[in-house]
Amino acid sequence: xxxxxxxxxxxxxxxxxxxxxxxxxxFINSISEALTLVEAVNHPAFRFHLDTGAAxxxxxxxxxxxxxxxxxxxxVHLSEDYLGELGRGKVDHPLFAKLLNKxxxxxxxxxxxxxxxxxxxxxxxxxxxxxxxxxxxFI
Numbered sequence: 001x002x003x004x005x006x007x008x009x010x011x012x013x014x015x016x017x018x019x020x021x022x023x024x025x026x027f028i029n030s031i032s033e034a035l036t037l038v039e040a041v042n043h044p045a046f047r048f049h050l051d052t053g054a055a056x057x058x059x060x061x062x063x064x065x066x067x068x069x070x071x072x073x074x075x076v077h078l079s080e081d082y083l084g085e086l087g088r089g090k091v092d093h094p095l096f097a098k099l100l101n102k103x104x105x106x107x108x109x110x111x112x113x114x115x116x117x118x119x120x121x122x123x124x125x126x127x128x129x130x131x132x133x134x135x136x137x138f139i
Contacts, residue, residue, distance in 0.1 A: 004043035015075050017049035020057040031060050031069060038072045048072040051112070053079035056091045062099065070103040077112040078132060085124060086113050087131035097136045109136060 007014045018034040019025040028034050031050070038048050050073055055062055078096070080089030087093065100109070111128060115121045132138055 001041050001043060001046075004041055004046035008043070008045035013045050013047055013074055015047050015049035017051055017075075017077075018054060018058070019051075020054050022057055023054075030058050031055060031062075031065055035065075035069060035072065047074035049075045049077070051077040051079055052091045052093065052096050053077070053081045053083060053089070053112070056089075057081045062095065066099045066103060070105065073105060074107055076100070076105070076107070076109045078109055078136065079112040083112060083114045085116065085119075086111055086128045087135070093131075093135045101137070109138075 003014055016028055016034045016037055018028050018030050021029050028037060031048075034048055038046060048069060050069065054077075078086060078093070080086055080091050082089075111132060113128065115124060
């Protein structure tokens with residue numbers, strides 16, 4: 001709560017992002033844990049950060065919890081499990097796009113991924129940008 005108050009004074013917003021245990025973390029690993037914390041803090045400068053890859057690794061039922069999450073959602077990472085190339089993993093990006101649109105989310109959507117170090121990085125970025133434009137209806 002204290003950090004949220006400081007953030008508000010500085011015109012900032014803090015976001016909590018659940019990180020799966022598979023990434024070696026032991027604190028705020030799931031969407032439900034993050035939402036519980038956001039609700040407990042109950043401050044407009046403390047919000048939720050969704051990572052599509054992390055939600056997929058956790059096998060979260062995104063359709064079931066999206067209606068609860070949306071009122072706190074401030075930032076979205078469009079990613080794959082283990083930060084692979086977007087659109088080539090297990091994440092159901094059409095579902096995430098549908099839900100973000102259905103609930104009118106218009107804030108930040110950021111691509112988060114790693115280069116595989118083997119492919120043409122520029123070509124990989126071009127593929128991902130084309131995929132994101134098509135899937136998430138970016139202009």
